[in-house]
């Protein structure tokens with residue numbers, strides 16, 4: 517039956533003398549076929565810096581003041597012919613901590629802090645960086661200062677007309693004007709973390725990872741300031757990273773298409789068919 521799954525169940529009768537077998541065919545509901553991700557991106561950072569809001573803004577084009585992280589911990593984005601999985605923490609950074617599995621095999625890590633909170637940048641280095649040891653050896657790092665609508669006038673303007681309209685719609689429903697939507701509104705809070713601080717952290721990460729600064733992507737390209745609230749730089753962040761992980765995906769694809777398996781795997785270690793280090 518097209519579009520439906522069916523399962524065959526063998527029923528064995530209770531009496532041992534007469535083992536009757538009956539075939540029962542059960543119709544199962546339609547399930548969409550799960551797409552296999554080609555690459556993994558993860559979002560890391562302290563509780564409340566706006567990780568879930570960034571993902572929500574990118575995927576839903578919306579911002580909500582209260583948004584539950586619990587639930588949607590994994591988002592699949594089709595990018596050209598590829599499927600990119602983006603992992604959110606599902607609130608575990610707050611309650612249970614994040615295990616080493618979270619970053620395993622990641623091609624890119626988005627280290628997120630809040631521009632109004634110096635401690636949130638410090639936490640990236642103190643608590644979160646070590647979790648990235650299980651990411652791919654060629655993993656790309658982006659450092660993202662979110663909530664810049666609170667500190668920078670340029671981040672106050674809604675990113676696109678489409679987002680402005682969605683915001684106006686929300687305003688109408690809530691009956692409360694949102695100050696941030698106006699281009700003349702003033703930022704509310706003093707900035708505690710500047711982009712230079714994030715760039716200095718980026719360069720320390722390269723040293724921690726024993727990567728050559730000159731051969732790596734430069735800090736200016738990998739440090740972003742965003743606002744999940746207005747959409748400022750959010751598309752730029754995700755789509756820059758998607759483009760950057762394309763070579764990883766292509767290498768993976770050609771490795772899996774290849775009849776002999778001796779290409780570099782995610783660890784950057786050459787392996788022969790037998791799985792020994794070459």
Ligand SMILES: Nc1nc2c(ncn2[C@@H]2O[C@H](COP(=O)(O)OP(=O)(O)O)[C@@H](O)[C@H]2O)c(=O)[nH]1
Nearest residue numbers: 563564565566567568569580581663743744745
């Ligand atoms: N002003 C402002 N608030 C934000 C922004 N992003 C998130 N928030 C707020 O910060 C709080 C925490 O956001 P959330 O996405 O749950 O953070 P997470 O714990 O890192 O996932 C929520 O109250 C959000 O409404 C932003 O860009 N600007």
Ligand SMILES: [Mg+2]
Nearest residue numbers: 567568585607
């Ligand atoms: Mg969250």
